[in-house]
Amino acid sequence: MQRNCKYWPPVAGVFLAFFGLIAVQSEVWAGEGPFFVTYSHQMEEPGNLEITTKNITGKPEGGNRFLGSALELEYGLKGWWTTEMYLDGQATGGDSSVFTGYRWENRFRLLPREHWINPVLYVEFENINGADKTLLEVVGTDGKDDLTGLNAEARIEKKREIETKLILGSYFKGWTIAENFIAEKNVRHAPFEFGYAVGISRPLALAARPERCNFCAENFQAGVEMYGGLGTHADFGLTDTSHYIAPTAAWTLANGVRFSASPTFGLTDTSARFLMRFGVSYEIDQFGRAASRLFRGAGGAR
């Protein structure tokens, strides 16, 4: 589905619906840290739905400026099981705007109690095309060349992939420390591709203030994440791989809306030199209970 200049109206609709929901919801904080790529072991609370937009913009060498967007719907099915759906799209200056596919992921917490290191298994099926520029992970020999092709040509390439991650997370004296090991396989062809992501973050204040506030230190989180590819199973290593380092910051308003931003710097010749990530998220409190009440009510009325 290629639609010149028709990318923004749906995005505006999503934002309107998003802020409409905020107006009628009670205050619940979106829980995850300021990371864009790295996952910690924190799971979504059962019944809660978190809506997030993750965006990335940049102007790779030899290509036009682009904006990649992912709309993320994260739902807590159980305390140990979180499921998410991503809808991806992108707009490239001087080219077009395209819907690039979807991803469905599940995260399973493996140990019921909190430990020094907490493992979570992540399994994702993604059905995207070659024009996807959301860069939600970097694996294999992904590089800046993937960001410069024409949309009409790039979208012909189908990527139906299974991605697994081993997420290791820890909390230590207010710090969140997370390490992700990634293995990805195209279901039709291509070898296994590997990647990694690591991150560390901390709120600016550990204790909460008694008053409701927007600008108090406890509402700000700062951190840094680093991620990159590790080649394929036939050619494992750092040769021709891209790597990024990204300071990250998040600010949560008293009403629960969280803004996050992350300037991202490429570390190798195959990486894009500079990318800027930004996002907004909001958590809908006990969405599952409200939805089931709605359907039970509808059933009873018949």
Next chain:
Amino acid sequence: MKLSRLICGACLLLAIASARSESLMEHAQQVAGAKTNPLAGQDRAQRAGAKLFARECASCHGANGLGGAGKAPPLRQKEVYEAAPGALFWILRNGALHRGMPSFAHLPEAQRWQIITWLKARP
């Protein structure tokens, strides 16, 4: 041989049944270490705890901890007032994932103690 297997099976079933019937608080009292709340009795911590409770816990346990629409129990009750602070801290840290109670380990320790300070204060 057959009888001993039967007895072993019955013991196992009894052990599982007794483990299931134990309340989360009873379990936490047994396994939690003797921790003291460094913020106990502080008015500022109590008010901050009320704010955090409204944000993190009220959706399940109800406004002011009086019980919600779901399965989560009310927290304004004797069992909570009399619980060891370490047991409440243990529950907040670990949750009970298979009973629907999430872990709140992502909150800094100071914020968890603030919530406990508020929970332990009788209205």
